[in-house]
Amino acid sequence: MSHLSFACRHRFPDGFELDVAFECDRRVTSLFGRSGSGKSSILSILAGLFKADYARIQLGDRLIADTDQKLFTRPEHRRIGFVFQDHLLFPHMTVDANLNYGAARESGGTDISYDRVVEVLELRDLLGRRPGSLSGGQRQRVALGRALLSRPELLLMDEPLAALDEELKSRILDYLQRVIEEWHIPTLFVSHGQTEVRRLAEWVYVVDAGHITGQGRPTEALPDSRHDFEGDA
Amino acid sequence: MFNEAEWNAIRLSLTVSGYVVLFTLPLAIPLGYVLARKEFRAKWLVEVFLNLSLVLPPVVTGYMLLLLFQADAPVGRFLRSTFGIRVAFDWKGLVVAAAVMSFPLMVRAIRLGFQGVDPRLEMAARTLGARRTRTFFTISLPLAMHGVISGSVLAFARSLGEFGATVMLVSQRESTQTIPLLIYSMRDRVGGLDAIWPLVAVSILLAGAALAASEFLERRTQRR
Numbered sequence: 197m198s199h200l201s202f203a204c205r206h207r208f209p210d211g212f213e214l215d216v217a218f219e220c221d222r223r224v225t226s227l228f229g230r231s232g233s234g235k236s237s238i239l240s241i242l243a244g245l246f247k248a249d250y251a252r253i254q255l256g257d258r259l260i261a262d263t264d265q266k267l268f269t270r271p272e273h274r275r276i277g278f279v280f281q282d283h284l285l286f287p288h289m290t291v292d293a294n295l296n297y298g299a300a301r302e303s304g305g306t307d308i309s310y311d312r313v314v315e316v317l318e319l320r321d322l323l324g325r326r327p328g329s330l331s332g333g334q335r336q337r338v339a340l341g342r343a344l345l346s347r348p349e350l351l352l353m354d355e356p357l358a359a360l361d362e363e364l365k366s367r368i369l370d371y372l373q374r375v376i377e378e379w380h381i382p383t384l385f386v387s388h389g390q391t392e393v394r395r396l397a398e399w400v401y402v403v404d405a406g407h408i409t410g411q412g413r414p415t416e417a418l419p420d421s422r423h424d425f426e427g428d429a
Numbered sequence: 430m431f432n433e434a435e436w437n438a439i440r441l442s443l444t445v446s447g448y449v450v451l452f453t454l455p456l457a458i459p460l461g462y463v464l465a466r467k468e469f470r471a472k473w474l475v476e477v478f479l480n481l482s483l484v485l486p487p488v489v490t491g492y493m494l495l496l497l498f499q500a501d502a503p504v505g506r507f508l509r510s511t512f513g514i515r516v517a518f519d520w521k522g523l524v525v526a527a528a529v530m531s532f533p534l535m536v537r538a539i540r541l542g543f544q545g546v547d548p549r550l551e552m553a554a555r556t557l558g559a560r561r562t563r564t565f566f567t568i569s570l571p572l573a574m575h576g577v578i579s580g581s582v583l584a585f586a587r588s589l590g591e592f593g594a595t596v597m598l599v600s601q602r603e604s605t606q607t608i609p610l611l612i613y614s615m616r617d618r619v620g621g622l623d624a625i626w627p628l629v630a631v632s633i634l635l636a637g638a639a640l641a642a643s644e645f646l647e648r649r650t651q652r653r
Contacts, residue, residue: 243552243556244556245555270555270560271552271555271556272555272556272557272559272560274556277557278553280549280553284547284553286554287550288571297557297559297567298559342557343557346556
């Protein structure tokens with residue numbers, strides 16, 4: 197049985213229609229497509245931050261949403277971690293308090309220790325600081341650590357590299373790779389850049405105009421050329 | 430510098446304002462949050478009712494409070510027989526009148542405070558396993574604290590100056606003379622206009638201090 201099975205349909209007030217169904221049974225899956233294709237809405241629906249007209253979501257052996265049965269699990273009970281594109285660190289708390297915020301959550305199964313997260317993401321020197329004083333790359337690492345420490349069963353990342361310059365991108369990619377190798381948390385990330393998809397993803401769904409138009413291993417599913425949707429950012 | 434009546438008025442004004450903040454804050458915070466975050470059909474009605482006392486002549490508000498709270502009115506009778514509380518023509522009426530008059534100001538400031546908090550921060554908290562109440566108390570409220578503080582200070586200062594509704598609901602008597610009521614009653618006494626100035630100075634000082642305190646606290650919360 198696949199780890200995540202997802203289907204949703206939604207018509208937005210501006211006429212845009214999202215109609216998507218997919219499964220994730222590999223460790224790292226990517227939703228690849230240009231901005232405005234509906235990728236981020238899919239993550240919001242998955243996390244329970246947005247209610248779609250129709251949604252059916254099965255995570256492991258738990259059915260967490262099914263509009264047909266009027267079932268909607270609140271975001272706090274889904275055990276789905278979310279790394280937002282703009283990080284959304286709590287500005288009035290230290291890095292340490294941000295990291296610990298999700299630690300009170302009902303156990304998600306995976307054993308992730310605070311010390312290990314701080315070590316792998318090299319956060320030791322940042323613990324006493326507030327998010328306002330951090331650089332973009334540092335914030336990204338804290339956001340990743342915070343999501344990990346809520347011990348999720350599924351990790352969602354919205355454009356994890358979009359806000360970073362080229363040099364930082366490759367450094368954050370290293371961190372992401374380390375996290376994936378260390379904790380084996382099933383991960384679904386949204387991206388419009390081929391670099392990170394080729395490097396991290398084991399399976400890609402190509403999303404276009406609210407529909408899935410292709411899927412496969414990155415080498416098969418992505419266009420050969422270096423032309424990706426980078427320019428759309 | 431102050432005679433006994435003046436000291437009593439100053440003390441009474443401060444006490445009344447303190448009670449106003451204490452009693453209205455628990456109502457104003459949830460209301461400010463709901464108005465900042467939720468859309469519902471009757472929202473305009475709530476806003477009209479909430480802000481009515483800002484634009485009505487204060488004596489009209491006072492008159493309606495009197496209709497509500499006088500001894501033979503339903504609310505007045507209920508409070509009297511159940512809790513033994515008298516509001517009309519009593520110092521508690523000072524609190525009620527000032528609370529009604531300053532409530533819209535308080536809610537407005539608190540609402541602005543909540544509107545300044547990115548709702549996506551609340552979403553982030555939810556994905557980290559925080560229920561709504563925990564999200565509210567650990568994210569929304571602390572980040573809106575400057576609004577809560579300035580709302581409290583505004584309500585406190587507005588209560589110090591409350592006159593119109595108060596005169597209607599409580600009227601002039603020795604035991605219920607706040608600073609503005611005492612100033613008004615001194616006007617017609619012989620030499621009264623000259624004797625008023627210390628109370629006027631106190632009024633200006635208290636209002637200025639309240640605003641300065643709010644400014645200071647607001648800056649401090651923002652720096653955090």
